[in-house]
Amino acid sequence: EVQLVQSGAEVKKPGESLRISCKGSGYSFTSYWISWVRQMPGKGLQWMGRIDPSDSYINYSPSFQGHVSISIDKSISTAYLQWSSLKASDTAMYYCAIGGGTAYFDYWGQGTLVTVSS
């Protein structure tokens, strides 16, 4: 069974750093790009970027380029989303997802809620 299990909810202060994770299992980890999707409270889905686990090539959405970092550790089948300096506007649910096509996602993680508040 394909599973993407994300790390737990986080509460941070503005300016703090954060890394959340997404561990894949039940499939060949290097076979599918892993994407990150943001959903702000009460809002729609926003694609942030993706990483190819086979070679660590990363493709960021222009809206998120420079604001977050995506990385991977193949040895433990885990992808990461990282911020160096959080803002209140980063408060959102973050999902990781994989899919068989260029732009669709068959499997999603359960989501990681990030709350940034002073």
Add this chain to the structure above:
Amino acid sequence: QSVLTQPPSVSAAPGQKVTISCSGRSSNIGNNYIFWYQQLPGTAPKLLIYDNNKRPSGIPDRFSGSKSGTSATLGITGLQTGDEADYYCGTWDSSLSANVVFGGGTKLTVL
């Protein structure tokens, strides 16, 4: 503001049919496959339709997708109360800023 345009809400009675539209431009819907997601309250999105009109295993044929030019439509027949959810269209955008783009979402209410 989302790249793809969806109506904010639609509603219909149980057993009826509803359609949800999604419009874009040549760089996205016009030249790429469309996909649709269903998001039930408090859950992750679920893939309903991919490659314009294909259903993943386990998705009932009450759900259908179509595309024409720079617009796409999700159709749901035999509405059930369990279909009440947010629906999102999405596709790849082949412009200079190549990335996955979504519609703003449509809230389906089953009256």
